[in-house]
Amino acid sequence: MSDNQAFVVSSVNEEQEQLQARFQELGYLFFKRYVPDATCNDLLASLLAQTGQQVALDPASGLPTLRGRPFVEADTDWDIIYPRIQALEEFHGFFHTRPMLDLMRLVSGTEVFVYPMKMARISTPGKIGYETPPHQDAYSHHAGPTMAGIWVALHDISAPMGRVKVLPGSHKGGVRKVFKAAGVGGVQCEIYPDETCWHVADSARGDVLIFHSATVHKAEPNTTDSTVRMSVDTRFCDYGAPVFSTNLEPHHGWRIDGLDWQRVYRDWRHKDYQYYWKEYPNLF
């Protein structure tokens, strides 16, 4: 039984103390249309261009549409597409742009460190049961309390497309036991019987969700016939907080042959965001 409630919407025009208090209370902040349409469209087009037409923009709906076989993270098709996406300079650079950094600083109240690992999510239909199970990033990224996730909708996302939902206030109980699970990440955390109220909402293109490292969150299944949900996310923390070594790799670099920074950086035009963490003072 679930009694979902809508995300509480935050605005960058609110007082910083108010935003931070809400973040500490709910464990997340949801900002409507923070990222401009043009930025989302360009990034989405670049991601789609790496799929070899397996996912393409439907001219009628303007939404990514599955043209080939369904796939999920770590499937053969995904393993071919994902290294190409990881190699995109604009995908990595996006999280280092001024507006994105400003938003992270607003929530943190201090200078931030953006994790090198950047994630792109491609949730296709036809893969029910493999969606991201409930988990806490504090466990999966070995991170402390100032780490947070920042997730961006690259197009409008409605319920059947597989939205991301959070368990409000769940960060207050610390890091939970985990169990093996099907789906992205392979583990799920314990959910207590009284935890039936998730916060979730349809997203518009450019909506941003920021969630505390211990906030339980998960993805809904994509139950559409052909629409694909695409979003991007990364992690950040207060500058100087400890960052675990696994976060310094390209996402899935640990299991896809040749997916390393050398490969990722091969065709980049600038060096600004290459190996920028090497000087970071608190890696472990």
Ligand SMILES: O=C(O)CCC(=O)C(=O)O
């Ligand atoms: O977008 C998704 O499907 C999953 C996002 C997520 O769980 C995360 O960023 O940790």
